[in-house]
Amino acid sequence: MSRIGAPTGERLRIGIAGVHVECSTFTPHSTGYDDFTVRRGADLLALFDFTRPGRESWAADVEWVPLVHARAVPGGSVDPDAYARLAGELTDRLGRCGPLDGLLLDLHGAMHVAGRQDIEAELAAEVRAAVGPDCLIAAPSDLHGNITEALVAQLDLLTAHRLAPHEDEWLTRARAARLLTDCLRRGVRPAMAWVRVPVLLPGEKTSTQQEPGRGIYGGLAAIEALPGVLDAALWVGYAWADEPRSAAAVVVTGTDRAQLSVQAQELAERYWRARDAFSFVGPTGTAREAVEAAASSPLRPFVISDSGDNPTAGGGGDTTDLLGLLLADDRLAERGLRTVYAGVLDPEAVARCAAAGVGGAVDLLVGGRLEGADGRPARLTGRVDFLTADDPDGGPTAVVTARTVSVVLTSRRRPFHHIADFTRLGLDPHGSDIVVVKIGYLEPELLDLAAGWIIALTPGGVDQDLIRLGHRHLTHPLHPFDPAMPDPDLTPRLFPPGPAAERSGGPAGAVSGAAGSAAARAGADR
Numbered sequence: 001m002s003r004i005g006a007p008t009g010e011r012l013r014i015g016i017a018g019v020h021v022e023c024s025t026f027t028p029h030s031t032g033y034d035d036f037t038v039r040r041g042a043d044l045l046a047l048f049d050f051t052r053p054g055r056e057s058w059a060a061d062v063e064w065v066p067l068v069h070a071r072a073v074p075g076g077s078v079d080p081d082a083y084a085r086l087a088g089e090l091t092d093r094l095g096r097c098g099p100l101d102g103l104l105l106d107l108h109g110a111m112h113v114a115g116r117q118d119i120e121a122e123l124a125a126e127v128r129a130a131v132g133p134d135c136l137i138a139a140p141s142d143l144h145g146n147i148t149e150a151l152v153a154q155l156d157l158l159t160a161h162r163l164a165p166h167e168d169e170w171l172t173r174a175r176a177a178r179l180l181t182d183c184l185r186r187g188v189r190p191a192m193a194w195v196r197v198p199v200l201l202p203g204e205k206t207s208t209q210q211e212p213g214r215g216i217y218g219g220l221a222a223i224e225a226l227p228g229v230l231d232a233a234l235w236v237g238y239a240w241a242d243e244p245r246s247a248a249a250v251v252v253t254g255t256d257r258a259q260l261s262v263q264a265q266e267l268a269e270r271y272w273r274a275r276d277a278f279s280f281v282g283p284t285g286t287a288r289e290a291v292e293a294a295a296s297s298p299l300r301p302f303v304i305s306d307s308g309d310n311p312t313a314g315g316g317g318d319t320t321d322l323l324g325l326l327l328a329d330d331r332l333a334e335r336g337l338r339t340v341y342a343g344v345l346d347p348e349a350v351a352r353c354a355a356a357g358v359g360g361a362v363d364l365l366v367g368g369r370l371e372g373a374d375g376r377p378a379r380l381t382g383r384v385d386f387l388t389a390d391d392p393d394g395g396p397t398a399v400v401t402a403r404t405v406s407v408v409l410t411s412r413r414r415p416f417h418h419i420a421d422f423t424r425l426g427l428d429p430h431g432s433d434i435v436v437v438k439i440g441y442l443e444p445e446l447l448d449l450a451a452g453w454i455i456a457l458t459p460g461g462v463d464q465d466l467i468r469l470g471h472r473h474l475t476h477p478l479h480p481f482d483p484a485m486p487d488p489d490l491t492p493r494l495f496p497p498g499p500a501a502e503r504s505g506g507p508a509g510a511v512s513g514a515a516g517s518a519a520a521r522a523g524a525d526r
């Protein structure tokens, strides 16, 4: 069924689905089926606020059809059986849900499944086969995705977050859904101009909290305001995936193919020209230098990012390089420097703490299990200060204090992004001298907390030192791996394929009769 061009007032049927995870191929952690939070039915719709009746005027007169949505904390490669189960359920539900006018396909863009190289494109192709050629598919994604032409070719609209940290992640999904709805109502099948930019930088250098990321991302709104443009998106890519596709990319979506091509190329060239201006969002040092800086700083609390093992970027969450240095540093105890370390994944150690009880003495070897041959547990001898059997993020969790260092031990990989993540474990980050978090750039509440800050360039699954990681499958030349590379050809490719000058919403036959006039109106509407 094709109802592109359904007049306003006619009820649209739009499905919502997604498989959303970011995978480091450098961590031995494996993301299994149980690591995903899988939502269906009303539970799925509750996640997408705009589907609530009366919430958004553009979302009225839409039957939102919940399919299946799976999301996991970033981690290692997705287990192939887990992926097959999720993708199978999605295509099965698509086959049984009846005709859809549109589909919102929520992707991250940096999922990895062992043995596959571009899993989002494979998934999108399966989804396309299930919904047919007439259904419009819009995909919101994370700007840390690696976006190929094979993926773009299956979609009608693809956009990404514009802020890192991703304070706008739900705005991105709502924007994609609104644009999809608008296109369906106006009979527009959008075109997309895609270009790969051969630059691969870590997220900690491309935050939108500082230049040049802030200015480049800040410019996207002006591009999408141009006649014939609906959306502009830039992906910095995901550096910890050792795949041929890993690189930055630009997609500009709209109706004026010539305009899309011009804007996509300009945006790509702007990113390419800025490549050497990206720098870490804060001061950096080795693990030893970070401990030195924290111990000697007059700024309290002083925050250390244990960046190589950041679970929200895909780190395993149990490396102990930095923790070991802190526990061995006599200055912290001598100077009474209250230190919080959040945290280490170690369910067995948590169980031993639970057996000892609050106030009990423990002598533990913690962490260092996931990282294989390189992993070393740290010796933690102290007192159990806090226990919970069911922290909503970390599962069974313990806090053990060794002299002045309090260490959070968790049973599940989890982020520490909010002050409440600490206070509900009985910890007081504001009253601490040193706060260490497995994170890269600081989320807003941690940025507010930090009187002083350093990013420790620790080893791990999301090591910020990309060169020492030793990728083997990247497509070369690629900055910064090939420092002498020439300026690349940044001519965009247009989807659906056709001449750039063609001013229409797509290939003849793919758009209903209303589409031509709708496409012509699109400029004025924006």
Ligand SMILES: [Zn+2]
Binding pocket: 142, 143, 144, 166
């Ligand atoms: Zn991201």
